[in-house]
Amino acid sequence: MHNLPDNLAQVLDRIHSASNQFSMPSPQLLAVSKKRTAAEIREIYNLGVHQFGENYLQEALTKKADLTDLDITWHFIGPIQSNKTRLIAENFQWVHSVDRIKIAQRLNEQCPEGKVINICAQVNSDGEDTKSGMAINELSDFADAMTDFSNLRLRGLMTIPAPRDSFEAQKQVFTEMKETLHSLKAQHPQLPLDTLSMGMSSDLEAAIAAGATIVRVGTDIFGPR
Numbered sequence: 001m002h003n004l005p006d007n008l009a010q011v012l013d014r015i016h017s018a019s020n021q022f023s024m025p026s027p028q029l030l031a032v033s034k035k036r037t038a039a040e041i042r043e044i045y046n047l048g049v050h051q052f053g054e055n056y057l058q059e060a061l062t063k064k065a066d067l068t069d070l071d072i073t074w075h076f077i078g079p080i081q082s083n084k085t086r087l088i089a090e091n092f093q094w095v096h097s098v099d100r101i102k103i104a105q106r107l108n109e110q111c112p113e114g115k116v117i118n119i120c121a122q123v124n125s126d127g128e129d130t131k132s133g134m135a136i137n138e139l140s141d142f143a144d145a146m147t148d149f150s151n152l153r154l155r156g157l158m159t160i161p162a163p164r165d166s167f168e169a170q171k172q173v174f175t176e177m178k179e180t181l182h183s184l185k186a187q188h189p190q191l192p193l194d195t196l197s198m199g200m201s202s203d204l205e206a207a208i209a210a211g212a213t214i215v216r217v218g219t220d221i222f223g224p225r
């Protein structure tokens with residue numbers, strides 16, 4: 001269960017097989033290391049994965065301080081409170097969980113000079129009030145606001161769908177994301193929209209079938225949390 005080399009090899013094999021099966025490009029693997037130790041991150045890094053996703057700011061900063069000798073690209077993927085934006089802007093190259101203009105505005109203002117932060121708009125693909133993420137009909141205004149945020153690059157969409165019980169149902173929600181990104185690109189051709197951050201341990205094949213460019217995998221690499 002905690003054999004990280006075997007786990008990682010299996011995940012990479014699943015990604016490779018799904019890409020072949022569905023004739024899609026292989027997405028980038030983002031290793032989701034929330035609740036795992038710096039030593040575990042180092043082990044996965046040494047096996048060739050250099051992109052890590054974290055959900056909890058304080059926990060991430062503690063581990064990051066232990067890993068300064070590694071060339072890690074850090075992605076923030078957790079819920080964002082506005083009083084946390086400065087440290088997120090200072091410590092992460094990517095932020096997948098931007099769910100309102102106000103958060104983007106603060107990240108832009110607090111971005112260190114000379115740095116550009118890649119962001120994704122988190123979309124609530126299930127339309128439940130309780131889940132974070134913006135509604136699809138809020139995306140156009142969000143993308144318009146990017147004109148004012150020169151330190152941010154809106155790269156695409158991130159979503160965390162509720163579990164579904166069939167591959168087809170999983171794929172359907174991811175395909176809606178792909179279509180949403182496609183229309184956003186048509187409306188905002190000036191934006192560098194090339195990213196669909198979708199698919200986790202339980203649904204990465206369906207996400208790849210629908211065109212994911214980044215899959216975010218925690219459990220199947222590191223074991224259960």
Ligand SMILES: *Cc1c(COP(=O)(O)O)cnc(C)c1O
Nearest residue numbers: 032077200201216217218219220
């Ligand atoms: C925890 C988490 C993941 C990884 O989920 P697993 O099911 O453990 O692979 C991916 N994305 C986000 C936003 C997460 O919070």
